[in-house]
Amino acid sequence: MTEEKFWRTENDPHALLSALFPTRSEGSVVLQTRKCRHYLLACARRQWNRLPGVCREIVALAEVFAEYPRSEARLRALVAPIAEQLVHSAGDPGDLEEAARALRSAGEEDTPGGVRSRLAPEDQFDVPVVPEPFSETEWRGLASLVYLPFVLNTPPFKWVPRELHATDLLREIYYNPYVFIPFDSDWRTSDTLELARAAYNSRNFGGMPFLADALQEAGCTNSAILDHCRDTNARHVRGCWVVDRILNHG
Known part of the structure; x- marks a missing residue:
């Protein structure tokens, strides 16, 4: 395996x-x-x-x-x-x-x-x-x-x-530490940053599908990122790997 x-x-x-x-x-x-x-x-x-x-x-x-x-x-x-x-x-x-x-x-x-x-x-x-x-x-x-x-x-x-x-x-x-997911800095637009910060600060991740839309509008086509944001079964928390990538958290 x-x-x-x-x-x-x-x-x-x-x-x-x-x-x-x-x-x-x-x-x-x-x-x-x-x-x-x-x-x-x-x-x-x-x-x-x-x-x-x-x-x-x-x-x-x-x-x-x-x-x-x-x-x-x-x-x-x-x-x-x-x-x-x-x-x-x-x-x-x-x-x-x-x-x-x-x-x-x-x-x-x-x-x-x-x-x-x-x-x-x-x-x-x-x-x-x-x-x-x-x-x-x-x-x-x-x-x-x-x-x-x-x-x-x-x-x-x-x-x-x-x-x-x-x-x-x-x-x-x-996510999966054995899989590399590239992240383009151009995807950090005012919209994606605002949505990511709001979710992070409030712990309310109900707007993750909107974050996926904003990422897509910024040019993101990565299915792992977009699917994670749109997954209705996901229970997002502070530290979410997509939100962290947008906010450039270590």
Whole structure:
């Protein structure tokens, strides 16, 4: 089986991630990428209705860090330890209340780079302390999705069980790393940029078919790009490989 077909047909997300991030020599490290962070955050967003309020809030802050990892180093310094502690907790109400208090305390930081200005109003995260009971494996997986975007190097994906990963999200963000898709800079017109930015910033990808039309008007004839935008079954997320190519995101 070719690598291209493997990526297109494999149903085990751990296997796809192992291919995407192969084990290197002992002691070597590879910095976590923006796309990797957005993949983990998309998986976390997919579990949104199951996440306690404090976890939702940390995910929202992780999304800020994913976009600006250099300038938001202090945000990471304040929030990552709180998220990491959740991974090592049992996820019971006391653990969640402790994390919420720590996050509120971090939100009171008045120093440059503090998290106060990034914390959304509490009512946006007002959900039961524990929406539903979790098994130990489920909780560790969910908490890992919340924490791992803050990790500086390529994270241990197997902390998250297969059922909380998603092969469709891997293909949504990475397309097929074994297939080269050319992208002409002439396709970055005012219309395509406006539509791509609107989708990215709002997380509302309902206008993707219009983006396909705009790309076509700009001269794009690539079927992979146009079909991805027009796929009515696709569940687009931040990190979508087509939107990223238009916005020239790394």
